[in-house]
Amino acid sequence: MKLWGGRFTEELNQLALEYTASIGFDYRLFPFDVEGSMAHARMLEQAGIVTSTEAEQLLSGLSGLRADYEAGNLSFSIDDEDVHMNVERLLSNRIGAVAGKLHTARSRNDQVALDMHLFVKYAIDEVSAAVRGLQSALVETAEKNMDVIVPGYTHLQRAQPILFSHHLLAYFWMLERDWGRLADAKKRTDWMPLGAGALAGTTFPIQREFVQEQLGFAALYENSLDAVSDRDYLIEFMSAVGTLMMHLSRFSEEMILWSSEEFGWIELADAYCTGSSMMPQKKNPDVAEVVRGKTGRVYGHLLGLLTVLKGLPLAYNKDLQEDKEGVFDAFDTVLPALKLFTGMIRTLSIREEKLAQAFHHDFSNATDLADYLAAKGMPFREAHAVVGRLVLEATERRTNLAGLPLDVYQSESLLFDEDIYAKLAPQSVVAARAARGGTAPSAVSAQLRMAKQILTEVSSTGTD
Numbered sequence: 001m002k003l004w005g006g007r008f009t010e011e012l013n014q015l016a017l018e019y020t021a022s023i024g025f026d027y028r029l030f031p032f033d034v035e036g037s038m039a040h041a042r043m044l045e046q047a048g049i050v051t052s053t054e055a056e057q058l059l060s061g062l063s064g065l066r067a068d069y070e071a072g073n074l075s076f077s078i079d080d081e082d083v084h085m086n087v088e089r090l091l092s093n094r095i096g097a098v099a100g101k102l103h104t105a106r107s108r109n110d111q112v113a114l115d116m117h118l119f120v121k122y123a124i125d126e127v128s129a130a131v132r133g134l135q136s137a138l139v140e141t142a143e144k145n146m147d148v149i150v151p152g153y154t155h156l157q158r159a160q161p162i163l164f165s166h167h168l169l170a171y172f173w174m175l176e177r178d179w180g181r182l183a184d185a186k187k188r189t190d191w192m193p194l195g196a197g198a199l200a201g202t203t204f205p206i207q208r209e210f211v212q213e214q215l216g217f218a219a220l221y222e223n224s225l226d227a228v229s230d231r232d233y234l235i236e237f238m239s240a241v242g243t244l245m246m247h248l249s250r251f252s253e254e255m256i257l258w259s260s261e262e263f264g265w266i267e268l269a270d271a272y273c274t275g276s277s278m279m280p281q282k283k284n285p286d287v288a289e290v291v292r293g294k295t296g297r298v299y300g301h302l303l304g305l306l307t308v309l310k311g312l313p314l315a316y317n318k319d320l321q322e323d324k325e326g327v328f329d330a331f332d333t334v335l336p337a338l339k340l341f342t343g344m345i346r347t348l349s350i351r352e353e354k355l356a357q358a359f360h361h362d363f364s365n366a367t368d369l370a371d372y373l374a375a376k377g378m379p380f381r382e383a384h385a386v387v388g389r390l391v392l393e394a395t396e397r398r399t400n401l402a403g404l405p406l407d408v409y410q411s412e413s414l415l416f417d418e419d420i421y422a423k424l425a426p427q428s429v430v431a432a433r434a435a436r437g438g439t440a441p442s443a444v445s446a447q448l449r450m451a452k453q454i455l456t457e458v459s460s461t462g463t464d
Contacts, residue, residue, distance in 0.1 A: 020318065023076050025325050026083045030074075032118040033083050034066045036111065036194065037102060039214035044104060047207050054098050061095040062087075083115070084108050105206050107198035109228040109316040114194045116323065118215070120237050123331045124186045127241065130338035131179045132458055135172050137345040139451050142168045146441060148350055149426050150265060151358055158362045161426040162439040164265075164350070169447050171251055176454065178244040185236035192217035196227035199315035229315045231305065231323050238302040238327065241334045242295075248337055249295040252288040255344065259285050264354040269347035272340065287344065291337045298333055301326030361400055363391050365424045368432065369401060372423055376415045386412045 038059055045055035065087065068074045080086045085108075092099035142165035152162040192215060195201070195208040201224045212220055221227035258265040268285055276282035308322045359365075366387050373383035390412060394404050402424045409416035422428055434440035437447075 017081070018078065020081070020321075021078050022082045022321050022324065023078055023080065023086055025328065026112075026115075027076050027086070028328060029083045029112075029115040029119060029324075030069055030087065031066065032115045032122075033087050033111070034062050034069075035118060036114045036215065037087065038062050039211045040106060040194065041102060042214060043207050043211045044101070046210055047205050049104055049204055049206075050101050054101055057095050057098050058091075058102050061091045061099065064094060065090055082108070082112075084111050105197070105202040105204040106194060107196075107228075109198045110193050110196040110224075112320075113196070113228055113230070114192065114215075116234065116327070117189055117191065117193065117217075120189045120233060120327065121186060123327075124182050124189065124237065127244070127331070127334055127338070128179055128182050130335055130342070131175050131182070131244070132455065134338050134342045134345065135175050135179075135451070136455055137342045138168050138172045138175075139448060139455065141345050141348070142166075142172075142444075143448055145350055146444065148352065148355060149359075149430055150355060151362065151364055152439075158364045160364050160367060160439075161359065161429045163430060163441065163444050164355075165448070166439040166444050168345075169444065169451065171247065172447075172451050174247045175244075178240065178247060181240035181243060182237075185233065185240050187218070188236060189233040190218040191221055191233075192219070193221045193227035193230070196221060196224035199228055200224055225315045229312070229320075231309055231320065234323055234327055235302070235305060235309075238298070238305060238330055241330050242298050242302050245291075245295040245298045245334055245337065248334075248341060249292045251341065252292040255288045255348075256285050256292075264351050267349045267351060268344060269349075271347065272344045287340050291341070294333050294337065298330045301330050359400075359426045363394070363401060365401060365426070365429045366391055368423055368429050369420070371432075372420060373413060373415055378413065378415060 041050070041055050041058040041062070044050040044058075045052055050058070065074065074090065076083070076086045077089070080089050088099060088103065091102065145164050145168075148164040149161050150164045150167065152159045152167070192208070192212045194211055195206050208220055221230070255266070255268065257263050259268050268283075268288075270283075272285070272287045273283045274286040276284065304326050305323055308319050312319055369387040369390065370380060370383040373386060374380045378386075390401060390404060390409065393408060394401055397403070402421060406416065406418060406420075409420060423432075431440050431442075434442050436443060
């Protein structure tokens, strides 16, 4: 008989049971359900709702179930529909009828809300730690390659030379914002809904603050309707994770391009690549490609949850069962992606011989020519036009700007002098951009110091 079946005279249709049951995916809430149930049992004793003997039986039984779960010795039944009913049935089998007292003063509505809050708090901590791990890898790799210059791009066209370290650190700061979004989402996740009952609270003299303290929540929901129907925190988590995956996807695209023969800047370690079943020479950046591909599924989960919620009346509706699989999958997608990226960054090799040739035939130093003239008093727009004509001349001569003789420069402007050639070298172009946030070694070193300070503060406190 169903634990809720007192008013029913007919069994649930088998297909309806299979279609509506959630134990196939919410079983992973088991440790959080037990944690919340143990705190609830202590509160029931504290409030005089159950005796000390009954509380001891409940806590002992739940502790035993947790140990069996961790040992892989529990099996769940679809007949009990969800993780909550499975826990209650298993507990009843272990300690008898007193197990039925555990559900006093609570509903599955506030129970599942509690479980999801606990899960997402855990998930945010795990993802945040993995973000810090990738940031550390970026800092280490940037610091080791401070002398490597690469072309910078806009519109995927050569723009200006930059330090490879500068490019890597751009992702450090993206990830820092991602970490901040996760930390901010945790503030709304850190609210405790238990005690709201099905929707209106409970007639029992419960002590919600006691459970809040037991479970380490920062705040309580002050409205029972809101407590059981709120999924805003899941949307925030999914949005933060979606943005994080977007950043990893952009980084994946660049790793894929950089490791191609056309670019040839880097080589990824074999541990993060696969081969071809037909072409023996292939080394494919499959990990980066799969991260790029999986980004779409995380976006889909966010949109799916928003769609589930958009027309729901208060308070609880069975539609809310659809909040879990997307959240679980998003977590299961982003966490390994971060860990794999950390390994890829730490083990990649720079193909310095290929990068040494990168600037032989490009015009990424053209802006510096215009700046040279502007610094000598020529209006920048006029300088821009002068340099444009010089680029055209160099293109027709099949050379670059450094390959034009001085008389060609001076035919465009007598402001040009011999010192122009030193300023055209990629090292000079990079070093000239020393303003805060620029690509000069001095500016990038300042970035590195700030990045390392952020990571040091995390390490010294042991928390984020």
